[in-house]
Amino acid sequence: MKTNDVIFQTVAKVVFFMIIFFAVHLFFAGHYYPGGGFVGGLLTSGAIVLLMLAFDMKTVKQGFSVDFKWLISLGLLFSAGTAAGSLIFNVPFFTHAYDYFQLPLFGKTSLHTAMLFDLGVYLVVIGVTMTIIQTIGESE
Amino acid sequence: MSLLHWAILAPFIMASFVPFVRKKAAAIHTGWFVLILPVVLFVSFLQYLPVTMNNGSIMQTAAWIPSLGIDFTAYVDGLSLLFVLLITGIGALVVLYSIYYLSKTKESLQHFYVYLLMFMGAMLGVVLSDNVITLYMFWELTSISSFLLIAYWFDRDRSRYGALKSMLITVFGGLMMLGGFLILSIMGDTFSIRELAAQAPELNNHPLFLLAMILILLGAFTKSAQFPFYIWLPDAMEAPTPVSAYLHSATMVKAGIYLVARFSPIFAFSGYWFWIVGAVGLFTMVWASFNAIKQTDLKGILAFSTVSQLGLIMSLLGAGSAALHFDSLDDNLYTAAVIAAVFHLINHATFKGSLFMVTGIIDHETGTRDIRRLGGLMSLMPITFTLSVIGAFSMAGLPPFNGFLSKEMFLLSMVQLAELNLFNLETWGLLFPVLAWIGSVFTFIYSMIIVFKVFGGKFQPEKLEKKPHEAPVGMLISPIVLAALVIIFGLFPNLLSYSLIQPAAAAIVPSIIPNGSQLDVHISFWHGFTTELMMTIGVVVIGMILYKFLPKWIGMYDYFPGRVTLNKLYNASLYTAERGSHSLTKSYMTGFIRSYLVYIFAFFIAILGFTIWVKDAFRFDSSNTASIGFYEVGLLIALLIATATILMAKSRLTSIISLGAVGYSVSLFFVIFRAPDLALTQLVIETVSTALFLLCFYHLPKLSRHEEKRRFQIGNAVIAAGVGLIVALIGISAHSTKLFPSINEYYIENTHTKAGGENMVNVILVDFRGFDTLFEISVLSVAALGIYGLIKLRLEKGGEQNENE
Numbered sequence: 001m002k003t004n005d006v007i008f009q010t011v012a013k014v015v016f017f018m019i020i021f022f023a024v025h026l027f028f029a030g031h032y033y034p035g036g037g038f039v040g041g042l043l044t045s046g047a048i049v050l051l052m053l054a055f056d057m058k059t060v061k062q063g064f065s066v067d068f069k070w071l072i073s074l075g076l077l078f079s080a081g082t083a084a085g086s087l088i089f090n091v092p093f094f095t096h097a098y099d100y101f102q103l104p105l106f107g108k109t110s111l112h113t114a115m116l117f118d119l120g121v122y123l124v125v126i127g128v129t130m131t132i133i134q135t136i137g138e139s140e
Numbered sequence: 141m142s143l144l145h146w147a148i149l150a151p152f153i154m155a156s157f158v159p160f161v162r163k164k165a166a167a168i169h170t171g172w173f174v175l176i177l178p179v180v181l182f183v184s185f186l187q188y189l190p191v192t193m194n195n196g197s198i199m200q201t202a203a204w205i206p207s208l209g210i211d212f213t214a215y216v217d218g219l220s221l222l223f224v225l226l227i228t229g230i231g232a233l234v235v236l237y238s239i240y241y242l243s244k245t246k247e248s249l250q251h252f253y254v255y256l257l258m259f260m261g262a263m264l265g266v267v268l269s270d271n272v273i274t275l276y277m278f279w280e281l282t283s284i285s286s287f288l289l290i291a292y293w294f295d296r297d298r299s300r301y302g303a304l305k306s307m308l309i310t311v312f313g314g315l316m317m318l319g320g321f322l323i324l325s326i327m328g329d330t331f332s333i334r335e336l337a338a339q340a341p342e343l344n345n346h347p348l349f350l351l352a353m354i355l356i357l358l359g360a361f362t363k364s365a366q367f368p369f370y371i372w373l374p375d376a377m378e379a380p381t382p383v384s385a386y387l388h389s390a391t392m393v394k395a396g397i398y399l400v401a402r403f404s405p406i407f408a409f410s411g412y413w414f415w416i417v418g419a420v421g422l423f424t425m426v427w428a429s430f431n432a433i434k435q436t437d438l439k440g441i442l443a444f445s446t447v448s449q450l451g452l453i454m455s456l457l458g459a460g461s462a463a464l465h466f467d468s469l470d471d472n473l474y475t476a477a478v479i480a481a482v483f484h485l486i487n488h489a490t491f492k493g494s495l496f497m498v499t500g501i502i503d504h505e506t507g508t509r510d511i512r513r514l515g516g517l518m519s520l521m522p523i524t525f526t527l528s529v530i531g532a533f534s535m536a537g538l539p540p541f542n543g544f545l546s547k548e549m550f551l552l553s554m555v556q557l558a559e560l561n562l563f564n565l566e567t568w569g570l571l572f573p574v575l576a577w578i579g580s581v582f583t584f585i586y587s588m589i590i591v592f593k594v595f596g597g598k599f600q601p602e603k604l605e606k607k608p609h610e611a612p613v614g615m616l617i618s619p620i621v622l623a624a625l626v627i628i629f630g631l632f633p634n635l636l637s638y639s640l641i642q643p644a645a646a647a648i649v650p651s652i653i654p655n656g657s658q659l660d661v662h663i664s665f666w667h668g669f670t671t672e673l674m675m676t677i678g679v680v681v682i683g684m685i686l687y688k689f690l691p692k693w694i695g696m697y698d699y700f701p702g703r704v705t706l707n708k709l710y711n712a713s714l715y716t717a718e719r720g721s722h723s724l725t726k727s728y729m730t731g732f733i734r735s736y737l738v739y740i741f742a743f744f745i746a747i748l749g750f751t752i753w754v755k756d757a758f759r760f761d762s763s764n765t766a767s768i769g770f771y772e773v774g775l776l777i778a779l780l781i782a783t784a785t786i787l788m789a790k791s792r793l794t795s796i797i798s799l800g801a802v803g804y805s806v807s808l809f810f811v812i813f814r815a816p817d818l819a820l821t822q823l824v825i826e827t828v829s830t831a832l833f834l835l836c837f838y839h840l841p842k843l844s845r846h847e848e849k850r851r852f853q854i855g856n857a858v859i860a861a862g863v864g865l866i867v868a869l870i871g872i873s874a875h876s877t878k879l880f881p882s883i884n885e886y887y888i889e890n891t892h893t894k895a896g897g898e899n900m901v902n903v904i905l906v907d908f909r910g911f912d913t914l915f916e917i918s919v920l921s922v923a924a925l926g927i928y929g930l931i932k933l934r935l936e937k938g939g940e941q942n943e944n945e
Contacts, residue, residue, distance in 0.1 A: 030899060031903065033899055035899070036901075038821060039817070042821065043824050073921075075921075079913075114895070121905075121906070127921070128923070133828075
């Protein structure tokens with residue numbers, strides 16, 4: 001029996017972007033409001049999973065030709081690299097630095113090395129979640 | 141970090157370039173590139189000679205883990221310099237030799253040279269470290285590189301067996317040694333060997349002194365292949381011959397000797413030290429030389445001979461410890477033993493190194509190392525023959541080679557022991573010279589076997605795979621250099637006396653040498669008709685006779701029971717350990733995840749419940765609890781209904797969705813108690829994991845509730861209830877007990893001022909407790925890769941089986 005899921009698929013296409021934007025928002029808001037790399041990453045994976053449910057794994061894989069295992073290593077590199085980066089400045093491992101800048105368009109903005117670290121977390125979470133789901137989903 | 145530190149690290153740095161060189165310059169043998177390093181190191185370390193010749197030393201410290209008192213301290217004195225020169229000098233010759241031994245097209249040279257350089261660096265680290273922890277680290281690294289080199293031809297069963305054996309035995313010894321180091325450093329409150337040696341008299345009276353000594357000796361004996369741990373060395377001969385020459389004869393197996401020498405200033409006052417080191421060494425010497433004779437593999441003979449010679453040096457170090465019991469240098473006979481040990485160490489490296497290389501040549505040119513198939517090569521390989529005569533005659537202790545000199549000194553030291561009035565030697569002393577003499581006779585016999593069974597006798601071309609001819613010149617250079625040294629050291633031993641031997645010996649027995657003076661080292665051929673000369677003549681005469689009639693008494697070895705050898709013991713214990721752990725594991729690993737959950741939760745309940753009961757830890761304090769309102773009750777009811785649905789559901793889909801409902805209800809609790817971050821995370825996790833469950837759902841077998849046995853259900857119910865109860869009890873007690881002020885004040889104060897954030901939860905995650913997060917994402921990554929590996933591997937294996945069908 002062929003299921004008719006036109007509505008689901010159409011809605012998913014739109015909602016996908018809404019979730020992704022929300023995830024990015026959560027990620028950037030992390031240091032001041034609820035959110036952060038972990039939730040952001042999970043939500044992003046949630047969005048991709050939604051697409052996978054609406055369509056199927058192969059279609060989604062064509063859309064995202066990313067090897068999620070690479071995201072894991074990239075993320076770990078970011079996180080460990082940020083932590084180790086402080087050694088270059090001769091301060092203890094994992095010392096963060098931050099300052100406030102006046103940027104065009106954004107106004108007063110805080111730039112924080114913790115965000116780089118969080119970016120690593122974000123990528124690892126997407127990588128891990130999607131690797132697991134994809135691996136289990138693909139195995140027949 | 142000083143230049144000295146870089147010298148130790150240089151081989152490791154070099155090793156990282158080897159694969160690129162191999163790839164980019166495949167036309168040139170990688171060995172030429174590697175060869176530069178040991179030569180440069182050898183020459184640069186020669187510059188330290190003037191310092192150590194005056195019994196001076198150089199120390200450079202670089203902080204490594206200062207909070208634990210572990211420094212990377214490089215220390216050069218006579219003893220370490222001697223070893224450094226051996227490591228780099230023999231290393232250079234071995235690399236040169238390997239260029240001709242290993243084909244650049246067939247072998248994976250990058251592996252070989254990376255391991256070899258790794259070993260070189262580790263060995264330099266061992267002999268130059270003053271800090272015991274650093275020493276231990278490098279020590280284990282030599283075991284690991286030895287393992288990799290023995291298993292270099294890993295497609296051979298024997299190679300893998302030998303590699304594993306050497307690894308198990310030497311690492312066992314290494315761990316024991318670490319224990320000894322730790323005890324010693326606790327006793328002396330320092331990790332520095334020099335500082336420990338300075339407090340040797342106090343350490344001697346410590347109750348743990350003997351234990352530390354035995355543990356450290358275990359490390360030395362396993363590494364230097366002393367009885368009963370020597371069994372790994374013959375099997376290590378599966379390594380390529382350059383490796384055997386380098387690691388398993390000239391350097392690595394001498395690490396144990398180094399360790400004994402290095403710790404002599406600390407332990408040697410003790411009578412136990414004298415007896416253990418001396419007796420084990422001497423027994424090893426006799427036992428191994430006796431066993432060498434029955435070997436048929438040329439490298440097997442050399443392996444046992446190495447064991448035997450190591451025992452000889454070890455026994456000399458034991459005998460030398462007697463020197464410490466005499467205060468003055470004048471007429472202190474026993475320093476001669478230490479000098480002999482150092483001298484023989486150098487000699488052994490030269491003659492055994494050349495013999496190994498000669499064996500490699502024979503193997504390379506004839507295709508076999510079996511002495512039953514070899515013979516009559518004298519005219520075919522004249523240079524090789526000359527080299528092996530020099531090496532073997534030196535080993536047998538014949539003039540004019542260097543082995544004669546140190547063998548005489550060895551016999552003299554053993555004779556003198558019999559006259560020593562210490563450690564109950566009045567009664568047992570005579571055994572030392574007698575055993576030493578017997579060992580020397582066997583040594584003579586197997587040395588003759590090496591020369592005359594291979595080069596003398598009848599030529600048997602039909603038993604050889606290749607047509608034998610003389611080796612290429614490049615392969616001969618290294619053994620020629622070593623053989624030349626055998627003769628030069630034999631004729632002019634005093635070249636070494638004050639440049640290398642005296643400084644090294646002085647470092648072994650520093651306490652009896654007054655400041656500014658030196659040990660008297662004078663080595664000469666002719667002492668008159670002394671006891672030791674008579675003994676040597678006896679060795680030669682009896683040895684000749686026994687060699688002549690070898691076929692008559694070789695059958696004697698058959699009377700030794702083949703069943704009770706140490707190798708059988710090793711194999712049997714390994715087999716038992718493997719089978720035992722296998723059947724133990726099989727008894728509880730059912731393959732059902734629900735069984736594992738039952739184990740885990742049963743332990744969880746037992747341990748935590750027991751602790752709560754014993755410590756009387758349960759507390760209930762209702763003064764600080766939130767009020768229960770409408771939402772809480774409502775959510776609780778929803779939670780209970782959802783949970784009940786999971787249990788009752790007939791279809792799995794219902795269960796999964798109900799499980800999602802449970803999760804969402806919990807996250808609503810977070811909302812009520814104002815934890816937005818948690819609520820957010822929980823909601824997303826529930827969503828994703830429900831999706832994941834739905835995916836897995838596809839693969840799960842059909843749910844069949846009615847087939848489950850009653851007992852199984854009741855057991856699960858008990859466990860589940862127990863876990864719930866325990867967690868609830870802990871939660872309530874934790875909330876009701878305030879043993880110390882909460883850390884949240886700290887976070888409230890510092891989140892904005894120090895970390896520049898507003899959201900405390902996130903700041904904790906990325907900043908205050910960033911380490912946790914870093915390790916958590918690492919664990920997550922490992923888990924993801926694990927799942928990927930498990931599922932993909934399983935599929936591939938299944939696929940293979942299908943193909944076979």
